[in-house]
Amino acid sequence: MAKVIILGSSYSIPDENHENTHLVLIGKERTVLIDCVSNPILRLRQAKVDFNQLTDLILTHFHPDHVSGVPLLLMDMWLMGRTEPLEIYGLHHTLDRIEDLMGFYDWEHWPNFFPVVFHRLPATPLTEVIDTTELRVVASPVKHLIPTIGVRIEFPQSQKVLAYSCDTEPCSEVVELASGADVLIHEATGASLGHSSAAQAGEVARQAEVGSLYLIHYPTGNSKPDGLVGEAQATFKGPVSLAVDFLELDFG
Numbered sequence: 001m002a003k004v005i006i007l008g009s010s011y012s013i014p015d016e017n018h019e020n021t022h023l024v025l026i027g028k029e030r031t032v033l034i035d036c037v038s039n040p041i042l043r044l045r046q047a048k049v050d051f052n053q054l055t056d057l058i059l060t061h062f063h064p065d066h067v068s069g070v071p072l073l074l075m076d077m078w079l080m081g082r083t084e085p086l087e088i089y090g091l092h093h094t095l096d097r098i099e100d101l102m103g104f105y106d107w108e109h110w111p112n113f114f115p116v117v118f119h120r121l122p123a124t125p126l127t128e129v130i131d132t133t134e135l136r137v138v139a140s141p142v143k144h145l146i147p148t149i150g151v152r153i154e155f156p157q158s159q160k161v162l163a164y165s166c167d168t169e170p171c172s173e174v175v176e177l178a179s180g181a182d183v184l185i186h187e188a189t190g191a192s193l194g195h196s197s198a199a200q201a202g203e204v205a206r207q208a209e210v211g212s213l214y215l216i217h218y219p220t221g222n223s224k225p226d227g228l229v230g231e232a233q234a235t236f237k238g239p240v241s242l243a244v245d246f247l248e249l250d251f252g
């Protein structure tokens with residue numbers, strides 16, 4: 001059994017129904033949080049995921065709407081008596097800043113802190129992040145305002161594949177990550193520097209020949225995201241949906 005739960009689908013400004021974009025990947029042995037915003041304990045509880053089962057955290061880039069929950073995650077795990085290690089993956093740019101951030105909280109003086117293992121990833125395409133019998137994650141640098149990775153997640157048991165663009169302009173790295181994937185989750189903030197429109201997300205889905213496309217990281221609040229699906233359908237003929245908070249995708 002492997003599934004992904006969307007914990008947030010909004011761009012940088014969330015609303016009552018859409019938290020900042022982040023997701024959790026749940027397998028039998030590993031539970032992997034991809035980005036960490038707001039108070040992760042609360043969000044995971046709402047999604048009925050046991051907070052203590054988290055084994056890994058992948059941080060895509062050091063923007064507040066993707067990493068601001070890290071200090072609370074680490075502090076609350078510690079206060080709840082965690083002893084198991086937590087593996088954290090990201091580019092040097094991201095993890096250097098996370099360590100600096102935790103340094104401001106003097107975390108080295110928090111007694112009996114559980115082991116946190118930082119895995120600094122090179123900024124090279126298709127870098128291996130996690131490789132187990134139940135899931136394989138690779139990351140590639142994408143085209144955002146600061147160093148950022150997108151990911152491809154393969155589920156060997158069901159042979160299914162999920163790709164997640166993260167924050168990016170349309171780029172060949174995402175097409176490669178998503179090549180032949182069953183599902184592509186692509187951002188749709190709007191056409192601007194470092195971001196993509198829904199139509200551009202559809203174009204990437206078409207080039208990568210994916211099975212279906214979910215749009216994420218889209219404007220919420222007063223803007224109505226309803227038109228985005230039609231915009232993406234103009235460039236991609238497969239199924240297109242809006243990713244919404246607490247949506248579950250089954251990967252067998």
Ligand SMILES: [Zn+2]
Nearest residue numbers: 061063144167
């Ligand atoms: Zn960003």
